[in-house]
Amino acid sequence: MAGQDGSGTTGAGAAPDEDVRALRARLAELEAENARLRASGPAPGVAAAESGPRRDRRPGRATASVVLLVVGALLAPVAAVAAWGRGLVTDTDRYLATVAPLVDEPQVQQAVTSRVTGAIVDAVNLDGLVEDATTAVADAGLPPRLSSAVLALQGPLVDAATGFVRRTVERVVESDALDTAWTEANRAVHSQLVAVLRGDPDALASIDAQGTLTVDLTPVITAVRSTLSEAGFTVVDRLPTISASFPLMSSADLVRLQNAYGAVDVLGTWLPWLVIGLLAGGVLLARNRSRALVVAGLTLAGAMLVLGLALAVGRSVYANALPPEVQRPDAAVVVYDQVVSLLRVTLRSALVLGVVVAAVAFVSGRTAAAVALRRSWSRGVAGLRTSGERRGVSTGPVGVWLDEQRVLVRVVVAVGAALAIVLGSPLTPAYVATVAVVAVVLLALASLLARPRSGDVRPVGV
Numbered sequence: 194m195a196g197q198d199g200s201g202t203t204g205a206g207a208a209p210d211e212d213v214r215a216l217r218a219r220l221a222e223l224e225a226e227n228a229r230l231r232a233s234g235p236a237p238g239v240a241a242a243e244s245g246p247r248r249d250r251r252p253g254r255a256t257a258s259v260v261l262l263v264v265g266a267l268l269a270p271v272a273a274v275a276a277w278g279r280g281l282v283t284d285t286d287r288y289l290a291t292v293a294p295l296v297d298e299p300q301v302q303q304a305v306t307s308r309v310t311g312a313i314v315d316a317v318n319l320d321g322l323v324e325d326a327t328t329a330v331a332d333a334g335l336p337p338r339l340s341s342a343v344l345a346l347q348g349p350l351v352d353a354a355t356g357f358v359r360r361t362v363e364r365v366v367e368s369d370a371l372d373t374a375w376t377e378a379n380r381a382v383h384s385q386l387v388a389v390l391r392g393d394p395d396a397l398a399s400i401d402a403q404g405t406l407t408v409d410l411t412p413v414i415t416a417v418r419s420t421l422s423e424a425g426f427t428v429v430d431r432l433p434t435i436s437a438s439f440p441l442m443s444s445a446d447l448v449r450l451q452n453a454y455g456a457v458d459v460l461g462t463w464l465p466w467l468v469i470g471l472l473a474g475g476v477l478l479a480r481n482r483s484r485a486l487v488v489a490g491l492t493l494a495g496a497m498l499v500l501g502l503a504l505a506v507g508r509s510v511y512a513n514a515l516p517p518e519v520q521r522p523d524a525a526v527v528v529y530d531q532v533v534s535l536l537r538v539t540l541r542s543a544l545v546l547g548v549v550v551a552a553v554a555f556v557s558g559r560t561a562a563a564v565a566l567r568r569s570w571s572r573g574v575a576g577l578r579t580s581g582e583r584r585g586v587s588t589g590p591v592g593v594w595l596d597e598q599r600v601l602v603r604v605v606v607a608v609g610a611a612l613a614i615v616l617g618s619p620l621t622p623a624y625v626a627t628v629a630v631v632a633v634v635l636l637a638l639a640s641l642l643a644r645p646r647s648g649d650v651r652p653v654g655v
């Protein structure tokens with residue numbers, strides 16, 4: 194046929210085919226250029242044009258976010274101290290958990306032994322008793338040299354009797370009798386402490402003007418008297434009731450706490466929630482919320498570090514401010530350490546929580562390191578999934594559902610972890626770390642088990 198070449202294609206049809214191929218090649222070049230531009234990010238001018246009006250529309254948003262985060266961080270140590278103080282003076286079980294371990298401290302046992310021994314020796318009046326006995330023997334017609342020898346025994350006899358009483362007290366103090374007496378005495382002290390702080394006019398005077406809180410040792414003395422009587426030291430049977438006390442705290446802070454009990458009760462209840470609200474508000478107002486969450490976590494951890502430093506300084510100040518009449522400063526320092534032990538646990542827990550929150554926010558953020566980390570994890574998971582499916586191992590419909598509902602799964606795990614921390618009692622660093630590890634493991638398992646539906650393509654790192 195005329196007009197055909199050897200290939201059978203008309204000359205007029207060749208030009209349209211060449212145009213189509215050229216258009217397709219140009220389209221491919223444009224798509225590649227578009228992909229390259231998207232990967233490199235918007236041009237500086239475009240970014241400035243997009244970000245400029247948004248800053249102009251809400252100029253105070255960033256400032257408000259910073260203010261909320263700073264105020265929340267500054268109030269965090271105050272909230273921790275207020276919550277600790279409220280729990281100590283209103284919760285008997287928490288109070289007993291704080292002071293009960295003191296009975297096992299050697300310094301406290303030695304101090305209790307000294308106080309009980311001194312109370313019994315003074316009540317018996319060993320000096321006068323030995324003096325009367327030796328004088329009576331010396332005046333019984335003995336030779337002068339023998340009478341002088343008897344009178345010289347007064348000191349050794351007093352020391353021997355005092356040592357006998359002290360050894361008996363030590364046996365009682367080291368037995369279970371002290372544990373029972375200590376718990377009962379502290380339970381009574383706590384009820385009186387709450388009554389005094391509330392201003393109950395019928396409360397016994399457990400706190401004096403100098404702020405001394407004492408524990409009644411009468412039950413311990415009763416047990417010692419019974420043991421002494423059974424050992425033949427029957428002189429104690431004729432004595433009236435012997436009283437002795439052990440100063441648990443001696444600080445003017447107790448007097449100030451008595452005057453501010455109502456404020457402590459309110460602050461200890463609501464201030465922790467206010468701090469959480471301030472930090473959450475600062476994160477929600479921020480433009481870059483992941484970065485703000487990192488800042489919130491680190492500021493919370495930093496605030497707890499400051500509180501820990503303040504407790505360490507306060508320990509030295511407390512030890513140096515003890516009055517001269519305190520016979521066992523080492524026991525007083527042990528008491529201080531034990532009383533603030535729960536506060537230290539709280540601040541350490543909050544510190545670990547702040548670090549965990551900051552780490553999670555960083556990993557989920559938009560920084561190059563975070564994106565690269567997520568992409569590496571996604572590639573690894575995809576490789577494992579592909580390797581398993583080649584061997585016939587697949588999660589099937591369950592994996593498809595986990596992939597489609599990945600956002601829901603993450604929210605459920607995050608909310609569950611948050612509730613576990615908020616409702617957890619007692620909150621310890623180990624507990625916070627355990628909750629964080631469990632949450633990470635659950636998210637990792639969900640990611641490993643997730644399986645995209647056939648034909649679906651999901652960007653790496655999502």
